[in-house]
Amino acid sequence: MMSQYRDWSPVARRDLNFALLTLALLAAVVFRYPTFAAPGNLAGVLDDTAILIMLALGQMLVILVRGVDLSVAANLALCGMLAALFNRSFPDAGILPVLVLTLLAGGLLGALNGVLVWKLRLPPIVVTLGTMSVYRGVIYLLSHGSWVNDNEMSRDFLAFTRARFLGLSTLAWLALACAALFIVALRRMPAARNLYAAGGNPEAAACSGIDAGRMQFLAFTVCGAIAGLCGYLWVARFAVAYTDIALGFELQVIAACLIGGVAIAGGAGSALGVVLGCLFLGIVRSSLPLVGISAFWQMFINGVVILSAVLLSARPQGSRRATLESPR
Amino acid sequence: MIAAMVHAIARRWESMLALVLLFGFVLFSLSSPYFLSVDTLSDATFNFTERALVALPLALLIIAGEIDISVAGIIALASVAMGLAAEQGADSATLAVTGLGTGLLAGCVNGALVTLGRVPSIVATIGTMTLFRGAAYAVLGDRVLKNYPASFAEFGQGYLFGPVSIELALFVVCALVAALFLHGTRWGRVVFAIGANPVATRFAGIPVGRYRFALFALTGLASGMAAVLLTSRLGSTRPSIAQGWELEIISIVILGGVSVWGGKGSILGVVLAALVFGLVTFGLGLMNIPGIVMSIFTGTLLILVVAMPAVLQRK
Numbered sequence: 001m002m003s004q005y006r007d008w009s010p011v012a013r014r015d016l017n018f019a020l021l022t023l024a025l026l027a028a029v030v031f032r033y034p035t036f037a038a039p040g041n042l043a044g045v046l047d048d049t050a051i052l053i054m055l056a057l058g059q060m061l062v063i064l065v066r067g068v069d070l071s072v073a074a075n076l077a078l079c080g081m082l083a084a085l086f087n088r089s090f091p092d093a094g095i096l097p098v099l100v101l102t103l104l105a106g107g108l109l110g111a112l113n114g115v116l117v118w119k120l121r122l123p124p125i126v127v128t129l130g131t132m133s134v135y136r137g138v139i140y141l142l143s144h145g146s147w148v149n150d151n152e153m154s155r156d157f158l159a160f161t162r163a164r165f166l167g168l169s170t171l172a173w174l175a176l177a178c179a180a181l182f183i184v185a186l187r188r189m190p191a192a193r194n195l196y197a198a199g200g201n202p203e204a205a206a207c208s209g210i211d212a213g214r215m216q217f218l219a220f221t222v223c224g225a226i227a228g229l230c231g232y233l234w235v236a237r238f239a240v241a242y243t244d245i246a247l248g249f250e251l252q253v254i255a256a257c258l259i260g261g262v263a264i265a266g267g268a269g270s271a272l273g274v275v276l277g278c279l280f281l282g283i284v285r286s287s288l289p290l291v292g293i294s295a296f297w298q299m300f301i302n303g304v305v306i307l308s309a310v311l312l313s314a315r316p317q318g319s320r321r322a323t324l325e326s327p328r
Numbered sequence: 329m330i331a332a333m334v335h336a337i338a339r340r341w342e343s344m345l346a347l348v349l350l351f352g353f354v355l356f357s358l359s360s361p362y363f364l365s366v367d368t369l370s371d372a373t374f375n376f377t378e379r380a381l382v383a384l385p386l387a388l389l390i391i392a393g394e395i396d397i398s399v400a401g402i403i404a405l406a407s408v409a410m411g412l413a414a415e416q417g418a419d420s421a422t423l424a425v426t427g428l429g430t431g432l433l434a435g436c437v438n439g440a441l442v443t444l445g446r447v448p449s450i451v452a453t454i455g456t457m458t459l460f461r462g463a464a465y466a467v468l469g470d471r472v473l474k475n476y477p478a479s480f481a482e483f484g485q486g487y488l489f490g491p492v493s494i495e496l497a498l499f500v501v502c503a504l505v506a507a508l509f510l511h512g513t514r515w516g517r518v519v520f521a522i523g524a525n526p527v528a529t530r531f532a533g534i535p536v537g538r539y540r541f542a543l544f545a546l547t548g549l550a551s552g553m554a555a556v557l558l559t560s561r562l563g564s565t566r567p568s569i570a571q572g573w574e575l576e577i578i579s580i581v582i583l584g585g586v587s588v589w590g591g592k593g594s595i596l597g598v599v600l601a602a603l604v605f606g607l608v609t610f611g612l613g614l615m616n617i618p619g620i621v622m623s624i625f626t627g628t629l630l631i632l633v634v635a636m637p638a639v640l641q642r643k
Contacts (some may be wrong), residue, residue: 050626061583068450070575116631122589125395125450126630129575140620243620248572251397251454264451296567300466303459308410310455 014261015273022280026233036290043168049282050175051237053228056256056274057182058226061219063257064091065199065212066266067124069220071113072227073249074135079106079231081139083157084148084241091154098157098232099224107221109135114220118213124220132250140245150239161236163169171233178226182271195219200267256281259309281305341585341633345600349607356611363614370491374561376580376606378554379497379573380599384506385547387598390581391510391638392543393523393590394449398437399551401460406430406555408464411473411565418575420480427556428549435548439541449544457574464567474564484561495557502550502581507595519543537538579630580605588634 005013030037044217055072062069079102086093086101109131116127161171168176186192197205198215205212237240260277262269285298285307357364382399389396409430410423418426434456441452488497510516521529522536530536559565584601586593605626612622 116635120635121640122631124633126582126588126634129579129582130627130629130631133576133579133623133630137620137622137624137627140618141624145618145620193447251457255454255458258451258454264448294466294469296465296469298465299458300462303455303457303462306455306458307441307452310451311441311445 010044011261011268011270012271015276018261018273018276018280022276022283025280025283029283029290033287033290036287037220039167041286043172045279045282045286046172046175047169047255048286049278050169050171051233052253052256052282053175053275053278054178054226054230054233055253056260056273056278057178058223059253060182060257060260060262060271060274061195062124062216062223063199063262063264064266064269065216065219065222065252066202067117067216067219068128068264069110069113069223069255070125070128070130070250070254071109071135071248072223072253074132074139075106075109075224075227076231076249077243077245077247078109078135078139079143079147079228080235080245081143081231081241081243084153084235085142087157088148089155091157095156095160099229102228102232103225104228106231107225110224110227111217111221113224114217117220118217121213124216128158133292136243143241143243145243148193148235153236153239158236158239161233174233179271179275183275186271191218196267252281252302255306256325258306261309277309340593342597343598345584345597345604349600349604351421352604352607352611356607356614358505360611360614363611366491370493370496372606372610373493373496373499375609376602377493377499378558378561379577379580379605380499380602381557382547382550382573382577382630383584383598383602384576384595385543387504387584387593388510389543389547389587390578390586390588391590391593392540393526394442394540394543395578395588396453396544396547397450397574397578398434398438398453398457398460399554399577400570401457401464402431402434402548402551403558403570403573403589404464404567404603405408405460405553406552407565408467408473408567409567410555410559412467414476414480415473420475420477420482423476424479424483424556428560431552431555432539432545432549435551436541438548439544442544443537443541449543461567464569467533468565468567469634472564472566476560476563480560481563482560484557484559495561498553498557503595503599507599510595515539520591523587523592525591570625576592576605576626579626582625583630583633585633598608624639 006015008016035041055076059069059072082097082105083102090097112125113124113131116122116131117124163168163170165173186195194205194210195215195218197208198210198212202212205215234246240247257269257274257278258264258277259280259326260269260274262274281302284301288295288298288301330442382403386396386399406427410427413423413426424477438449438453438456439445441456442449445452447455447567483494486494488494510519517533518529521532521534522539526536554570558570562569580601581593582588582597584593584598586598608625609619609622612625613619
């Protein structure tokens, strides 16, 4: 068993260690507060973490190809507003058009980032910083600064995320499905392996016929589509849409990726690690009130977790400026 | 000959910014009768001075190939430290020192993480951003600190002479010092060298790590100064103070023509970009256009700025 462990890739070993750490955290909380282990409570934790998991998986693709998408939260908010406005105008259209609309709109917004990075070779951090502002502004133009409240949302629109199947909500099932899909696809799918190649060494990837820029475009588009879908999920879950929803959430998403072991320099990271990173943050968040720590400590604790994670996995030399460099 | 000179000047990014500035100035004075008055313009400077003060050292940092996303977090932390000191009855001078000291310390934490901890600066400062603002929230929760002595308001609200506010004067002095440092000293050349090629610079016998550390500390100190000015101007501290400023400040630096790849940029460009930022914020405010719509403008401008050289080179 041990020799096998030694044969594992560093990423797999990190995932195992991190899984053990997450389990230890869970065990510690459950040991002190047995009610935390109640199925209903655990399902609640998964519910609260579901959107973070989906967004972090999308963000991971972008970071893998040496990018970073700061516009995910703005994309989410814009698509959420689109979904709410669409539902207000066509309350009887059902849920399918809303899902299609948000996926398409989000994908389009992501593709815009992708085109700018791919065709004009602009630094991803600058592009998404810009589109982040633009998308937020567009929400205001669409909604004229007003809120869409739950009394303006149809029953189906609100019920979709809350529907339960085998004790878990649709939201949790979506996150689990997304996680399973990413874990399998990132290992097996040729296109996904190309992402790793393009992020790890763009020049070498180019020599083997992989267009690194195109890979970046794909990553941004998928990330955007996921963010768009999460926009609807967010609005339906919290039953309100306004200009500032999920403000600053992009940095939490990136932080979850970092905690999950995705290398900011690109080319390394696993979907399992990212999911574990999100779960870790989710468990910490939901156990705070039990331990009697005010929710205001959440952000500080996140900071400590991020810094510990990156200090432990800091790589010795090189690749320091890689995030700012797009492959050429 | 003259055509070549015109061409050379027109190719400089700073001339483009100056043109935008001039255009905006004319546009706003035509569209609002209240724009072109000394009092109005003096008031308008408060829209950018605090952000611009942080943008100066951040420009140096980005030219050196690093980045600091935690600047707004530092402002929040320093503001909370001052608020707590004020509750203990500290006088204005002590408060200012507290703010500056907290900023410097926070900057040193960033510097240590990047140089000693070998963490990429974007990752390290996303972490410390969360940590610093998290600490502000943890300490304050939903409370507001506002027991500042009356004389403390002088920093952010006082005027040096005539319409020139203390904030504006500070910014002008800091901009001159930064320009002299970057463009007139050996150290400034080293900053460019580190940004262009850190490995070669290290091989040239230059202690690259120390420069990086100093630049992070300097950025922290400037954030502390911005915290003093902003807190003094607002007269209160909430943990959400300066929320989102990190991205606005980075936008100013990049708008100023500083390359995100490091190794390129000028203080003149950053100063002009800060003026453009302040002018547009204020002008649109005069025209009753909400700030969030203005963010569409800044976002588009930001992308256009970096896209321009790429598009021009391609043809």
